[in-house]
Amino acid sequence: MSDEGAVLDAIAARRELIDDALVERLPIQEPERLYHASRHLIDAGGKRLRPAVTLLVAEALTGIEPPNADYRTVPTLDSIDAGSVGAAAGVGTGDDVDGTTIDVMAAATSIETIQSFTLIHDDIMDADDLRRGVPAVHRAYDPETAILAGDTLYAKAFEFMLDAGAPPARTVEALSELARTCTLICEGQSLDVAFESRDDVTTDEYIHMVEQKTAVLYAAAARAPAVLLGADDATADALCQYGLDVGRAFQIRDDVLDLTVPSEELGKQRGSDLVEGKRTAVTLHAREQGVDVEGLIDVDDPEAVDEAAIDAAVARLDDAGSIEYARTLSRDLVDRGKERLDVLPDSTARDHLRDLAEYLIERGY
Amino acid sequence: MSDEGAVLDAIAARRELIDDALVERLPIQEPERLYHASRHLIDAGGKRLRPAVTLLVAEALTGIEPPNADYRTVPTLDSIDAGSVGAAAGVGTGDDVDGTTIDVMAAATSIETIQSFTLIHDDIMDADDLRRGVPAVHRAYDPETAILAGDTLYAKAFEFMLDAGAPPARTVEALSELARTCTLICEGQSLDVAFESRDDVTTDEYIHMVEQKTAVLYAAAARAPAVLLGADDATADALCQYGLDVGRAFQIRDDVLDLTVPSEELGKQRGSDLVEGKRTAVTLHAREQGVDVEGLIDVDDPEAVDEAAIDAAVARLDDAGSIEYARTLSRDLVDRGKERLDVLPDSTARDHLRDLAEYLIERGY
Numbered sequence: 185m186s187d188e189g190a191v192l193d194a195i196a197a198r199r200e201l202i203d204d205a206l207v208e209r210l211p212i213q214e215p216e217r218l219y220h221a222s223r224h225l226i227d228a229g230g231k232r233l234r235p236a237v238t239l240l241v242a243e244a245l246t247g248i249e250p251p252n253a254d255y256r257t258v259p260t261l262d263s264i265d266a267g268s269v270g271a272a273a274g275v276g277t278g279d280d281v282d283g284t285t286i287d288v289m290a291a292a293t294s295i296e297t298i299q300s301f302t303l304i305h306d307d308i309m310d311a312d313d314l315r316r317g318v319p320a321v322h323r324a325y326d327p328e329t330a331i332l333a334g335d336t337l338y339a340k341a342f343e344f345m346l347d348a349g350a351p352p353a354r355t356v357e358a359l360s361e362l363a364r365t366c367t368l369i370c371e372g373q374s375l376d377v378a379f380e381s382r383d384d385v386t387t388d389e390y391i392h393m394v395e396q397k398t399a400v401l402y403a404a405a406a407r408a409p410a411v412l413l414g415a416d417d418a419t420a421d422a423l424c425q426y427g428l429d430v431g432r433a434f435q436i437r438d439d440v441l442d443l444t445v446p447s448e449e450l451g452k453q454r455g456s457d458l459v460e461g462k463r464t465a466v467t468l469h470a471r472e473q474g475v476d477v478e479g480l481i482d483v484d485d486p487e488a489v490d491e492a493a494i495d496a497a498v499a500r501l502d503d504a505g506s507i508e509y510a511r512t513l514s515r516d517l518v519d520r521g522k523e524r525l526d527v528l529p530d531s532t533a534r535d536h537l538r539d540l541a542e543y544l545i546e547r548g549y
Numbered sequence: 550m551s552d553e554g555a556v557l558d559a560i561a562a563r564r565e566l567i568d569d570a571l572v573e574r575l576p577i578q579e580p581e582r583l584y585h586a587s588r589h590l591i592d593a594g595g596k597r598l599r600p601a602v603t604l605l606v607a608e609a610l611t612g613i614e615p616p617n618a619d620y621r622t623v624p625t626l627d628s629i630d631a632g633s634v635g636a637a638a639g640v641g642t643g644d645d646v647d648g649t650t651i652d653v654m655a656a657a658t659s660i661e662t663i664q665s666f667t668l669i670h671d672d673i674m675d676a677d678d679l680r681r682g683v684p685a686v687h688r689a690y691d692p693e694t695a696i697l698a699g700d701t702l703y704a705k706a707f708e709f710m711l712d713a714g715a716p717p718a719r720t721v722e723a724l725s726e727l728a729r730t731c732t733l734i735c736e737g738q739s740l741d742v743a744f745e746s747r748d749d750v751t752t753d754e755y756i757h758m759v760e761q762k763t764a765v766l767y768a769a770a771a772r773a774p775a776v777l778l779g780a781d782d783a784t785a786d787a788l789c790q791y792g793l794d795v796g797r798a799f800q801i802r803d804d805v806l807d808l809t810v811p812s813e814e815l816g817k818q819r820g821s822d823l824v825e826g827k828r829t830a831v832t833l834h835a836r837e838q839g840v841d842v843e844g845l846i847d848v849d850d851p852e853a854v855d856e857a858a859i860d861a862a863v864a865r866l867d868d869a870g871s872i873e874y875a876r877t878l879s880r881d882l883v884d885r886g887k888e889r890l891d892v893l894p895d896s897t898a899r900d901h902l903r904d905l906a907e908y909l910i911e912r913g914y
Contacts, residue, residue: 218739305700309693328674328742331696332735335670338703339731346725352717359724360711366704370697374583377693 188546191539197250198239199232205289206296209344210337221325221333222340225300228316234299234405235292237540241423242288242409243533244525255289260350261414283351286412294344294362295405301337302369302401304330309377338366350412358411365404372397379463387468391432391513394465399431422527429521430541433514437545439464440510443498455494459483465513470506514545553911556904562615563604564597570654571661574709575702586690586698587705590665593681599664599770600657602905606788607653607774608898609890620654625715626779648716651777659709659727660770666702667734667766669695674742703731715777723776730769737762744828752833756797756878759830764796787892794886795906798879802910804829805875808863820859824848830878835871879910 263284307320322330375393406427410420447454480497628649672685687695740758771792775785845862
């Protein structure tokens with residue numbers, strides 16, 4: 185059984201440290217307007233789930249534990265194997281890198297900075313006005329500043345991953361993954377946009393898109409600390425798969441929650457995906473079952489969409505087995521993701537990572 | 550004396566190879582619309598001056614010469630010092646990197662890919678409709694696709710620099726420089742935008758902005774091959790300074806050309822900077838001399854701006870010594886940039902790099 189309370193407490197404790205690190209790494213400097221805009225969404229909050237994954241993986245791999253552990257000086261696995269942090273100095277490192285400790289917090293901020301950059305640009309592309317309860321950057325400032333703020337965070341994310349201070353070969357691998365991740369996120373966003381004008385998108389195509397747009401950053405969050413700390417390939421790959429599994433589960437469960445959670449809890453109109461004609465795991469499955477998904481809601485008159493209309497549409501989707509399909513799919517992904525964690529030593533951090541996977545599909549919003 | 554014909558021929562010969570490499574590295578793949586948009590400006594042409602600098606520096610450092618040389622397998626300086634390419638295998642490299650040759654062409658495409666990304670996003674921000682004789686990406690496609698195409702090229706540029714295959718420590722240094730360069734370009738663009746609404750911008754501030762927005766990419770183009778091939782720090786730094794000097798000279802001379810070259814040669818209205826109220830090295834100097842720059846052209850009635858009005862404005866700027874100031878400034882920068890190249894061995898490639906510096910301020914357009 186998962187312990188939702190414990191994992192939420194664990195994430196909250198780490199979120200404070202992550203927030204501090206983000207503010208420290210992204211000071212308001214000249215040109216101030218650019219950096220204010222770059223910090224806008226970061227300052228607005230967020231659960232910091234992805235960087236929390238990075239910290240938890242580092243804890244599970246090395247045995248460090250907060251509050252006594254310093255995420256900025258996490259001992260590499262080589263230095264631990266060598267019996268002391270000092271003993272492994274120089275192993276596989278460049279001249280100017282000590283190589284026995286890694287600034288895992290820098291890597292965690294890198295992941296969150298990528299997330300923030302993609303949100304800023306996505307909000308412009310999707311013409312979304314609100315994010316995290318505040319105006320989107322292109323509304324709070326202007327689209328030009330928002331483009332540039334995203335571009336700035338993009339570069340900063342690479343700088344932060346470099347700041348982790350891993351031995352060069354590992355830094356190269358982490359940066360290579362970060363660059364590939366960014367490419368995949370762009371491709372995923374492009375597919376998402378393209379799907380809106382296509383009537384023949386399959387659930388398989390949708391899941392592939394979700395993997396690219398959303399899951400790869402969870403994968404990078406979980407894999408990066410393993411690479412930087414010198415874990416073996418099998419461990420790094422299993423952690424990458426954990427990220428891909430729980431990232432997809434997270435998005436697919438989001439598709440269900442949009443239909444099943446009351447508007448007041450959701451923080452937006454229940455069924456907004458239906459009203460906006462978005463392709464989701466639920467609607468694509470329903471169409472494959474012969475349901476006239478476009479006819480479920482009269483989208484030509486969004487004002488007339490009331491709770492009863494949403495209820496009727498949800499009932500049709502439920503009858504077609506589509507809600508159960510998406511629930512089962514995300515459940516299976518989470519179960520598989522949790523199994524991936526068997527590569528990690530038994531630890532509180534590993535428990536948290538398992539509970540985090542559960543939380544991603546058990547959460548009410 | 551510079552040999553403008555020879556350097557133009559040299560750049561043209563390298564441009565063909567760079568174009569081939571760009572097309573090869575950025576194939577049209579799924580999602581095709583995204584990659585078509587990403588390739589749009591690259592396919593539209595361009596002089597490829599920055600990647601040409603990268604190739605020429607590699608030639609000057611290693612003695613390779615086209616058409617016999619393969620830019621994808623340029624011997625590192627260590628391997629050359631060791632007397633044979635094979636002899637230095639493994640020096641300072643990771644397990645999976647041979648380390649005796651560098652794909653300098655990959656680094657060159659990285660630099661051009663950054664340039665292309667910045668053009669795409671700048672055109673959105675500046676609402677420019679034309680670029681390289683074709684509609685800007687946000688016009689040929691749409692702003693959403695243009696944002697995403699730029700973001701895709703951004704990631705690809707990092708992938709390409711990694712593909713250069715340098716020993717890890719050198720790759721880390723090159724990527725660190727690339728990330729810092731991107732941050733500076735964003736800061737420079739932000740300053741440029743901010744200057745438009747400020748009346749008290751000084752020439753020093755302007756030159757600093759030009760360094761960040763434009764010159765740093767020339768600096769990265771010149772320094773990256775030195776870092777990747779294993780040149781010493783003094784050489785790498787001198788090449789970086791060469792890029793900063795000629796990059797600033799290029800932009801400042803652009804400010805002069807906008808006033809002095811007939812519209813038909815410029816490909817746009819002569820004096821467009823004045824009409825648009827842009828801060829330039831010329832106008833900022835003039836204002837510092839007490840000239841009422843805003844009053845030079847009646848910008849409230851752009852239709853009424855004719856050649857005679859531009860001639861009168863240019864005459865005022867000339868009287869204030871502002872055109873001569875900018876000419877002298879760019880000349881001094883080019884002279885200093887050429888001296889930086891003394892760190893390179895005597896070679897045809899070094900001559901080309903000197904002539905390229907001259908060309909940047911001698912060109913008629």
